[in-house]
Amino acid sequence: MFADRVLSGMRPTGSLHLGHYHGVLKNWVEMQHEFECLFFVADWHALTTHYDNPHMIEQSTWDMVIDWLAAGVDPARATLFIQSKVPEHAELHLLLSMITPLGWLERVPTYKDQQEKLSEKDLSTYGFLGYPLLQSADILIYRATQVPVGEDQVPHIEFTREIARRFNHIYGREIGFEEKAEAAVKKLGGKKAKLYSELRTRYQEQGDDEALESAKSLLDEQQSLSLGDRERLFGYLEGGGKMILSEPQAMLTAASKMPGLDGQKMSKSYNNTISLREDEATVSKKIRTMPTDPARVRRTDAGNPAHCPVWQLHQVYSNEATKAWAEQGCKNAGIGCIECKQPVIDAVLAEQNPMRERAQQYLDDPTLVRNIIADGCEKARKLAGETMRDVREAMGLSYS
Numbered sequence: 422m423f424a425d426r427v428l429s430g431m432r433p434t435g436s437l438h439l440g441h442y443h444g445v446l447k448n449w450v451e452m453q454h455e456f457e458c459l460f461f462v463a464d465w466h467a468l469t470t471h472y473d474n475p476h477m478i479e480q481s482t483w484d485m486v487i488d489w490l491a492a493g494v495d496p497a498r499a500t501l502f503i504q505s506k507v508p509e510h511a512e513l514h515l516l517l518s519m520i521t522p523l524g525w526l527e528r529v530p531t532y533k534d535q536q537e538k539l540s541e542k543d544l545s546t547y548g549f550l551g552y553p554l555l556q557s558a559d560i561l562i563y564r565a566t567q568v569p570v571g572e573d574q575v576p577h578i579e580f581t582r583e584i585a586r587r588f589n590h591i592y593g594r595e596i597g598f599e600e601k602a603e604a605a606v607k608k609l610g611g612k613k614a615k616l617y618s619e620l621r622t623r624y625q626e627q628g629d630d631e632a633l634e635s636a637k638s639l640l641d642e643q644q645s646l647s648l649g650d651r652e653r654l655f656g657y658l659e660g661g662g663k664m665i666l667s668e669p670q671a672m673l674t675a676a677s678k679m680p681g682l683d684g685q686k687m688s689k690s691y692n693n694t695i696s697l698r699e700d701e702a703t704v705s706k707k708i709r710t711m712p713t714d715p716a717r718v719r720r721t722d723a724g725n726p727a728h729c730p731v732w733q734l735h736q737v738y739s740n741e742a743t744k745a746w747a748e749q750g751c752k753n754a755g756i757g758c759i760e761c762k763q764p765v766i767d768a769v770l771a772e773q774n775p776m777r778e779r780a781q782q783y784l785d786d787p788t789l790v791r792n793i794i795a796d797g798c799e800k801a802r803k804l805a806g807e808t809m810r811d812v813r814e815a816m817g818l819s820y821s
């Protein structure tokens with residue numbers, strides 16, 4: 422019932438590297454051409470695990486926004502903002518907490534996983550338990566339809582869907598809902614009203630998903646319905662009440678296969694990263710000193726690319742001809758490792774050049790970034806405010 426809207430957030434916990442670029446940011450940059458996009462800095466989420474070191478969050482926030490802009494996220498297309506500057510997220514989090522069963526939170530797999538993984542930190546806090554619910558508030562407050570996330574976050578989206586359903590179930594029933602919904606059906610006009618009712622029955626009695634989809638597209642085509650009637654008819658279709666919060670879909674971003682400098686997945690914790698805007702000299706040096714196939718002790722020793730992390734970078738950065746050249750040259754000792762690395766160095770630098778360039782203007786004039794974020798926060802607050810009005814009303818809080 423709502424037009425597609427993409428929302429995603431990132432925790433500001435350190436500088437971004439090429440793994441983030443290939444795994445997430447490239448995807449954001451593509452999506453901004455297809456959808457309405459909102460991207461935000463999840464600084465409150467960072468506080469749930471970094472509550473004892475809050476000062477790094479501020480610096481990471483600005484660095485991260487510059488990284489996004491450097492990667493090509495375009496503030497003219499996407500709305501960029503900071504979670505804590507839209508306090509409505511906290512209000513929705515609080516209100517949703519009233520109806521969130523503790524067991525649902527305890528069962529979210531990341532809860533126990535992260536506590537174990539970050540065992541040096543005390544994460545038996547209220548805030549950390551509520552992490553997925555805060556994320557639900559982030560998503561539901563914008564009525565986002567699509568949430569690009571990695572595999573590990575899918576349970577959070579599933580959880581969000583359940584919260585939305587529960588909210589709609591508890592608060593979505595206006596007095597006289599059934600009557601109003603039937604009246605709205607009539608307004609569709611004879612033939613369409615009949616079709617809607619048939620499809621609804623087919624879905625509700627036989628669980629026919631196709632019928633559900635057809636009914637939804639039927640409603641999508643109805644231009645003349647009032648917003649209230651539309652919501653009613655969508656809600657009536659699925660058996661619940663009025664849909665106040667809409668259920669988002671996870672949009673799985675293919676897991677980044679970006680290899681790090683040692684052949685393992687690129688990750689801060691493996692200390693094998695190239696940061697997004699790393700200076701050229703350091704990038705060259707990092708790649709030049711990468712380990713290679715240990716069999717190639719001397720230049721004249723033949724090697725096997727399958728045993729070499731540089732070869733994995735060729736997979737990301739080189740065309741077929743270059744790959745064939747490297748593979749041949751390695752196997753018959755026709756080229757040395759330094760030679761083999763050069764096209765990779767060139768390709769990484771070429772990829773980063775526009776990023777370094779774009780970043781420079783923001784580093785030179787930090788007010789540019791501040792203004793982009795101030796703009797984005799204002800837009801976000803407006804959208805969030807609209808949802809909150811409906812939520813407060815549904816929860817009996819719109820008195821003055």
Ligand code: TRP
Nearest residue numbers: 428429430431432463466556559
């Ligand atoms: N939990 C997400 C992560 O760790 C970050 C996040 C917070 C988020 N709120 C969100 C992602 C809302 C998508 C939508 O990556």
Ligand code: SF4
Nearest residue numbers: 713714729751758761
């Ligand atoms: Fe690796 Fe290339 Fe050296 Fe072979 S020639 S070991 S692929 S760097």
